[in-house]
Amino acid sequence: MPKIILPDDTQYSTSDETGWRWWRPRMDTLGDEGWKIHASGISLNAQAIANALLPLLIEMGVAHKILETTEEADAQTGEQTGKLIAIYPDSVMEAFMVVDAIDRALVGVNWRQSPVIPIDKHVGNTILYTRYGAYVDKVKNPQGKYEDDPKKFGKLKPDWIVDPWNNYPNPNLVMNLAPFPKHDNKVKYGFAKRGARKVKT
Secondary structure (H helix, E strand, O other): OOEOOOOOHHHOEEOOOOOEEEEOOOOOOOOOEEEEEEEEOOOOOHHHHHHHHHHHHHHHOOEEEEEOEHHHHHHOOHHHOOEEEEEEOOEHHHHHHHHHHHHHHOOOOOOOOOOOOOOOEEEOOOOEEEEEEEOOOOEEOOOOOEEOOHHHHOOOOOOOOOOHHHHOOOHHHOOOOOEOOOOOOOOOOOOOOOOOOOOOO
């Protein structure tokens, strides 16, 4: 299976999630839930998309992971369909910036064969989809109770979260631009270690 060529293989690490490679400059300070962004791709365009997006995400300092091989992009099924790259911004502001930058970076790249990603909401003008959910384990409701990721129920977001994407690309209209929340029971992101928790896609 042809591996997806990374801009600098030494900067990417493996995790306990088979088939993914991570770039994680600041996972210890990243929120535990938020608006994760998925870039859609298949084997025919996976390398071209990676070439356009990965250097950009590294330059922006945004945590992300990518499938290891082009075949794995085609093997994604069900709610995982199309998920080539998963991106973990730390705030709505950064999420908006990522979408805008990627749309511009994909000019001239053949992305139109990329499939629709189920459950997620299409944002921007190209291959990006988003949903609100847990970055690691569960989401925390306003009463301080932990709940399952809304993806489990086929939902875009928890009921108490306001959808900021109705105001994209104008962040001035978004009510909450604070960094995504961290939970009181701090989760350590121990990649490539036995017993490490998987970061959700």
